[in-house]
Structure formats: structure tokens, C-alpha cells
Amino acid sequence: MSRSVPPAARSLPAWLWLVAFGLAAINLRAPIVVIGPVLEPIMGTLAIGAGTASLFTTGMILCFGLLSPLAPGFADRVGLDRAIACAITLIAVGGVMRGVESLTVMLLGTLCAGMGIAFGNVFMPSLVKRDRGDRLGRTMGLYTVMMGVGATISAGSAIPLMNASGSWSTPIWLWAAFGIGSAIVWWRMALSLGPEQPTASRRPPMSRLFRSPVAWTLTLFMGAQSLSFYTLQTWVPAVAIQAGVPEATAGIMLSLINLTSIPGSYIVARLASRLTHHSLLVLGLCSLVALALFGLLLAPAASPLLWAVLLGAGQGGCFAFALTMIVLRTRQPQHAAMLSGMSQSIGYLMGASGPLLFGALHGLSGDWQLSLIFLIVLLAGQSVAGVLIGRPRMVKLGDD
Numbered sequence: 242m243s244r245s246v247p248p249a250a251r252s253l254p255a256w257l258w259l260v261a262f263g264l265a266a267i268n269l270r271a272p273i274v275v276i277g278p279v280l281e282p283i284m285g286t287l288a289i290g291a292g293t294a295s296l297f298t299t300g301m302i303l304c305f306g307l308l309s310p311l312a313p314g315f316a317d318r319v320g321l322d323r324a325i326a327c328a329i330t331l332i333a334v335g336g337v338m339r340g341v342e343s344l345t346v347m348l349l350g351t352l353c354a355g356m357g358i359a360f361g362n363v364f365m366p367s368l369v370k371r372d373r374g375d376r377l378g379r380t381m382g383l384y385t386v387m388m389g390v391g392a393t394i395s396a397g398s399a400i401p402l403m404n405a406s407g408s409w410s411t412p413i414w415l416w417a418a419f420g421i422g423s424a425i426v427w428w429r430m431a432l433s434l435g436p437e438q439p440t441a442s443r444r445p446p447m448s449r450l451f452r453s454p455v456a457w458t459l460t461l462f463m464g465a466q467s468l469s470f471y472t473l474q475t476w477v478p479a480v481a482i483q484a485g486v487p488e489a490t491a492g493i494m495l496s497l498i499n500l501t502s503i504p505g506s507y508i509v510a511r512l513a514s515r516l517t518h519h520s521l522l523v524l525g526l527c528s529l530v531a532l533a534l535f536g537l538l539l540a541p542a543a544s545p546l547l548w549a550v551l552l553g554a555g556q557g558g559c560f561a562f563a564l565t566m567i568v569l570r571t572r573q574p575q576h577a578a579m580l581s582g583m584s585q586s587i588g589y590l591m592g593a594s595g596p597l598l599f600g601a602l603h604g605l606s607g608d609w610q611l612s613l614i615f616l617i618v619l620l621a622g623q624s625v626a627g628v629l630i631g632r633p634r635m636v637k638l639g640d641d
Contacts, residue, residue, distance in 0.1 A: 253430065258372065259383070261430055262365075264423040265325060266384050267391035268332050269361045272354055272416050273301055274392045276339070278399035279409040286409070287344050297339070297351055299593055302471065304355025305362060306590030310447070312363035313578040321371065321574070322434055325364050326427035331357030333424050336417025340410035362585050366567040367578035377568055378514025385506035385561045393499055445638040450579050455636045458629045459566055460584040465623035466559040467592030469530070469616055473498070473552060475596040477537075480609045484541035497549035502557025509558035513565045520631030523562055527624040529555030534620065538613040562627070563588075570636050580636055 276283070276297045284294045316324040335354025339347050365384060373380040395416060402412040450456050477498065478491040486494075509526065513519055533551035536544065567584060571577040602612040 253434070257430070261423075261426050262368070262380070263383065263387045264426060265329060265361060265365065266387035268329050268420050268423050269358050269365070269391075270388040271391035271395035272332055272336050272339075272413075272420065273298065273358065274395040275399050275412050275416050278396060279403050279412065282403065282409040283347075286342055287347075289344060293344070296348060299596075300348070300351045301355040301358065302589050302593040304352060305359045306586050306588075306593060308356050308359040309363050309582045309586035309589070311582075312360040313367075313575065313582050315360065316364060316367070316578055317575065320431070321364060321368060321578075322427070322431035325361065325368065326424060326431045328357045328360040328364060329420060329424040329427055332361070333357075333417050333420030336413060336420050340413040340417065342410070359585075359589075363578055363581045366564060366581045367574045370568050370571065370577040371574040374568075377565070378511040381514065381561065381565045381568065382507040382510035385510055385557070385564065386503055389499065389503035389506060389557070393496075393503070396499070397496075445576075445579075447579060447583070449638045450583055450636070453636050453638070455570055455630065455634050456580055456583060458626050459563065459570065459580065460587050462559075462566075462623055462626040462630055463563045463584040463588035464591035465619055465626065466556065466563060467588045468595035469619060469623070470556050470560065471592045472595035472599045472616065473556070476599055476609075476612070477549070477552075480537055480613070481541055481545050483609060484537075486542050486545045490545055494545055494549040497546060498553040498556070501550050501553025502560070505554040505557035506561035509561040510565050513562055513569070517633050518631060519562070519566070520628040523559070523627030523631050524624060526555050526558040526562060527620060527627060530559070531617065531620055534613055534617050538610060538617070559623075559627075566630055570630070570634070572635060576636060576638060579638075 280294055280297070283289075283297070284291070287294075312324075315327075319327065332354050335350040335352070335357060338350025338353060341347060341350070366381075369377065369380050369384070395412075399412040402415065403409050405411075474495070477494055478488075481491040481494055482488055509522070513522060516522060529551045533548040533555065536548040536551070541548070563584070567581050568577055571580050599612045599615065602615055603609055605611065
């Protein structure tokens with residue numbers, strides 16, 4: 242985005258920029274994951290069923306899909322740095338509200354935090370494009386790693402914190418406090434850097450983006466990988482347990498998927514930034530996921546931990562690939578924000594439908610075979626989209 246002062250005057254020490262960037266990345270995942278482990282106690286306290294309780298998680302994903310398109314225009318009006326500060330503030334305020342023992346307040350907090358995360362998801366690739374274009378691979382790798390670390394710590398610490406304090410609100414409020422601290426850092430940075438010149442008049446209309454084959458290809462890839470990821474995050478333990486895998490091992494599978502995705506995403510982001518043609522890279526990632534899905538389909542109990550490792554490496558790599566392509570396939574920061582908004586909006590709407598479709602197919606057939614075949618067919622389409630987006634073509638909006 243254009244600036245009202247020279248770039249040198251707006252520069253920050255590299256370590257401070259990276260710390261702020263990492264704080265923002267953690268806030269985009271940890272507040273989502275912290276609810277899951279304590280969902281049963283929340284249901285008991287509020288006297289609600291599983292359907293209503295699912296709004297605390299699926300409601301956030303729907304926010305990502307519905308609210309992401311609003312983010313680029315907001316950043317144009319207030320400036321990217323202040324927009325990120327606003328997003329983290331929304332996440333923190335939403336976290337405070339989600340720890341209150343009231344269904345209405347918690348749902349409002351979910352909407353507030355969901356809006357903040359939706360906006361943050363869109364802003365971060367644009368920020369990298371603006372400030373770290375010469376260090377793209379390392380920065381996008383750091384982004385995906387910090388999100389994974391935040392999610393892993395959030396999931397692993399929720400139950401111990403609840404047990405130690407005697408309240409399910411404790412882990413939620415601790416992450417809200419982390420958000421407040423992060424927001425303070427970002428507001429100090431944004432105010433010290435000074436205002437950015439509004440750019441709404443220079444940003445091309447979204448209708449041009451909708452006419453771009455490259456943008457649609459990336460959007461479909463993002464949607465397919467999101468659907469597969471959220472589906473397997475929800476159902477992998479159930480699939481494994483029905484196949485005879487011990488419950489403890491089924492739980493370890495989910496942890497392995499998330500842990501393996503961290504190094505996988507970092508390596509892919511670094512590698513993608515150095516390549517010109519990316520089709521073979523994305524085919525390799527999709528092949529890892531395919532091996533895992535066929536393993537779950539044909540021999541789920543044979544090597545469950547291997548299937549988990551393959552899923553984590555493949556899905557984590559696909560996610561990092563999609564985010565990196567948002568930056569590589571655009572020429573300007575505001576174009577990256579537009580593409581990020583489009584791909585993540587449609588992608589997360591597709592992702593929110595995945596667990597429901599997967600479970601519905603299980604209900605029709607009585608086993609998980611049809612559900613897994615559905616994911617394999619989806620992966621074939623994702624692979625085609627990945628090969629196409631892997632070709633070195635830029636999103637053209639008519640003004641670059």
C-alpha cells in the first residue's frame with residue numbers, strides 16, 4: 242500500500258517486526274483451537290447440546306468465509322498496520338467474551354473473534370508482500386509455523402489449565418490476555434509509524450479479480466484443502482476407532498497430524514519461494530495426502546501413525562503452498578489482500594461444509610468408506626487446481 246512518508250522513515254528493527262508478526266500469527270489460530278478440548282464442560286455449564294456448542298467452532302469458520310471480503314476495503318481506509326491492530330483487538334475482546342458463562346455473550350464473542358481472525362487471515366499475506374518481499378520464503382514459513390505452534394500449545398494446555406484452576410474459562414481468558422498484549426504491541430507500532438495514505442481509489446474493483454482464471458484456480462485449491470483439513474481434524478479419531486485402533490492411538494494421530502504440519506509448512510514455504518514452476522511440488526504434497534487417505538480406506542489399523550504423519554506433512558504443505566501462492570501470484574500488496582480475501586472467503590465456506598458432508602455420507606452407508614472416497618475424489622480435483630496454479634502466471638487486474 243502507498244505510504245505518506247518514505248519507506249525508510251517507516252522502517253522498524255527486523256527483530257521487532259518479526260516479533261509482532263509472530264504474535265499476530267499465533268492469535269490467528271490459538272483462540273480457535275482452545276475451545277475444542279473444553280467443549281464438554283462448557284456444554285454442561287450452559288446446558289446446551291452438541292449442535293449449539295458446535296457454533297463456537299463452526300461459527301468461526303463461517304465468519305472467515307462471510308467476512309473476509311470486507312477486509313481489503315477496511316485496510317484501504319485505515320492503513321494496513323492499524324487494520325492488523327484492530328483485528329487483534331477484536332480477537333482479544335472476543336476471547337474475553339467467550340470466557341463468560343453465558344450463551345449469548347459467548348456467541349457474540351465468537352462473532353467478534355471470528356471477524357478479527359477473518360480480517361487477520363487476509364491482512365497477513367498483504368503485509369508480507371509489502372514489507373518482506375525479499376524474504377518471502379522465510380517469512381511465510383515463519384507465519385505457518387507460528388500458527389501451528391499456537392494451535393498445538395492451545396490444544397495441549399487447555400485441559401491442564403482448566404483442571405488446575407477449576408474453570409473452563411481460564412484457558413480461554415489466558416489466550417485473550419495474550420491477545421490483549423499482542424494488540425498493545427501492534428497499536429504502539431502502528432501509531433509510531435504514522436498514518437498510511439488511503440488507497441481505496443487505486444484499488445481495482447473485485448469484479449476484475451472474479452474474471453481472473455488464476456484467482457479462481459487458487460481459490461478452488463484453497464477450498465479443497467480447507468475442506469479436507471477441517472473434515473479430517475473432526476473425524477480422523479472416529480474413523481480410526483471404528484477400524485479397531487485404540488482410543489489413545491487415535492488421539493495421538495490427531496496430535497501427530499498437527500505436529501507434522503509445522504515443519505512441513507515451513508519447508509514448503511521456503512521451497513516454493515525459490516521455485517519458478519510449482520506443479521511438481523504440489524503434486525508431491527497431494528500424493529502424500531493420497532497415500533494417507535488410501536491407507537485409511539484400505540488398511541486403517543495397519544499403520545495409523547504413518548497415515549497421520551503423511552496427512553500432517555501433506556496438508557500442512559498444501560496450506561503453506563496456498564498462502565505462498567497468494568503472495569507470488571500478485572504484483573502489489575493490495576492485490577494480495579484482494580486475492581487473500583477471495584480465496585479464503587470461498588475456501589473457508591467450503592471448509593465449513595466438509596465435516597457435515599463427511600458425516601452425512603457415513604450416515605448413508607454405515608461405514609467410512611464412502612466418506613473417504615469422497616475426499617479422494619476431492620483431492621484429485623485439488624491436484625489439478627494445484628498443477629494449474631503451479632504454472633508461473635500472475636493475477637492480472639488491468640492496472641499492473
